[in-house]
Amino acid sequence: MRNRLRVLRAERGWSQAELGGRLGVSRQAVNAIETGKHDPSLPLAFRLSRLFGLSIEEIFEDEQGGDKWRV
């Protein structure tokens, strides 16, 4: 899943370790999310959302598009 985490982090001048510490996860976890190797859980996505003051949709982009799941 693509996301703007690297940009948002850079805007605040935070390192991956800094963001990890603020979220309560490891630097490796932040790196894995930024590079798209790991999709965060819903609780962690909400923590990111609150930390950056943005909605989840403003941080993460659903690559498959929302239309696929509409009935």
Place this chain on the structure above:
Amino acid sequence: MNRVGTSGGFESADSGEQIDRQRRRRKGVIIGGLIVVGFVGGFIIGFTEAESLFTGPRIWPAPFAIGLAFAYLAAILGGGIALSRQTDEFEQLTQYKAAAVAGAVYLVLYPPWFLLWMADLVREPMHGILFLVFWASLALASLFYRFR
């Protein structure tokens, strides 16, 4: 001192980097403790019973075996619980995947070995070898999923 803040993450007087360092230090202490227990146990076995590991028939003294079994259980259970408290969701997922790979390796390796042994085509399955292969698979898969 850390507390869960409005973001759901950790808010503290410390910076995020300090919190990350503290977390890594706690993990290092736990892993270091496990290494020490393993080293001491291995040293004692090597020093006192090395020959019987290869020759086999000698029976170890019961208190010696019971003591080592307790030390192993305490380390693996205590260390596992302590480490799980320092583990985030990405590390947990990595460990779950690695455990699945190690379990699959065991499932692939043991039954054919047992069946071939029943036909007297190979030597009897060796639990020590299977145990080591399981741990090696776990370690390699863990490294792969963590750093790929």
